[in-house]
Amino acid sequence: MSDRQHRFLAWLDRSVMWTGVPAMAAGTQRKRHLRWPPVVALVLASGGLIWCVTNPAHDVFIGSVLIIVGFSIANLMPIWGPLRRFSERADEFERQQRRDSLLVGLTTVALAGFVGIWLTVSLMAMQIWSAAVAQQELISFAFYMMALFGAVPTLHASWHTRPLADEDERC
Known part of the structure; x- marks a missing residue:
């Protein structure tokens, strides 16, 4: 994998993490x-x-x-x-x-x-x-x-x- 492809994939990972969707799926949302x-x-x-x-x-x-x-x-x-949410422990x-x-x-x-x-x-x-x-x-x-x-x-x-x-x- 070239450096350019690696940077693009790293950028995609950071942008997905920024949305909070992976944390929401894992149940560790802030x-x-x-x-x-x-x-x-x-x-x-x-x-x-x-x-x-x-x-x-x-x-x-x-x-x-x-x-x-x-x-x-x-x-x-x-x-x-x-x-x-009502489904989460509070x-x-x-x-x-x-x-x-x-x-x-x-x-x-x-x-x-x-x-x-x-x-x-x-x-x-x-x-x-x-x-x-x-x-x-x-x-x-x-x-x-x-x-x-x-x-x-x-x-x-x-x-x-x-x-x-x-x-x-x-x-």
């Missing part, structure tokens, strides 16, 4: 405090929802793309975030942290759903939106709520606790 990626996901999804609501008849594509990008980022948060602090974060996330989704449904119904009642526009807005709103449920618990857990220093940084 939970990280993700403070800014959930904020980015929420800002993108919220901007997309505002764009969709303010421009319902035209250029809904831009708002939908922003919501889907925020939704995609938010779906990665539970994988690498600080919260353990102590009392981690269970309480997971419970509090999920309750904050569910409360946020419930409030957003309440506001969104009433906004849609009132705009249809005032005949500002047609049924087709309301259907399109509700689909965008559903993706927004899923982005909220993916990002808010991770955001709450990451900002509520302080990350511990790594072993390498202490020495």
